[in-house]
Amino acid sequence: MQRRHWLAALGISLIAAPLAAEPDSRQQEMVDLAWKRGCFNCHDLDTTLRGPAWRDVGERYQDDPEALERLIPIVRNGGGGNWGDEFMTANRRVPEEDIRQLVEWILTLRSTESSVQN
Template sequence: MKKFILAGILAHTMLSTAAHAAEANAAQTLAKKSGCFACHNIDKKVLGPSYKDVAAKYKNDKGAEAKLVAKVKAGGSGTWGDMPMPPNSHVKDEDIKTIVEWILTL
């Protein structure tokens, strides 16, 4: 009986992990398609901060998602230095939300 329970837990964990990986891959592909990787990278600074640095900066900020969605949409400067981030009005709001959610998981 314990073997069946453990097998069920393991199967659920594997499916959840696979689903999370698929969502992360889809969000990363969306970020590339939207042009985000022209200025950002996952783990190193390009023109803008790395996505891991963004995730670390906002780790304990409960309002981070909404702030970042608004900032990506409107653009801005000053948070990471003088280099301005242009507005991304060409990217759909739901796509920006998906990308920001993914960045915050890094």
């Protein structure tokens, strides 16, 4: 009987392991894409650099169903005034699909502190 429990536990762990690893692999995929596209020149996940920390962005817009469609053109064309005096540089050479994927992912992030600037 104990062998069945052990086999059942093993089976569950083999199924659950890839599911548990998925969010980390998705984050790594998006971090790699952000590095490739030069996003980390101005941004960081947790620290405000020239631009806001992405976790702060995700937290600020978490309840805004229109945020994705509003932020994509800002990332593409540049913009300013939403996070202080800094102006976001246009990213016209970055494919639209890459921008969409990155913004979708950023909008899922949450700040580790209550450091969102309003």
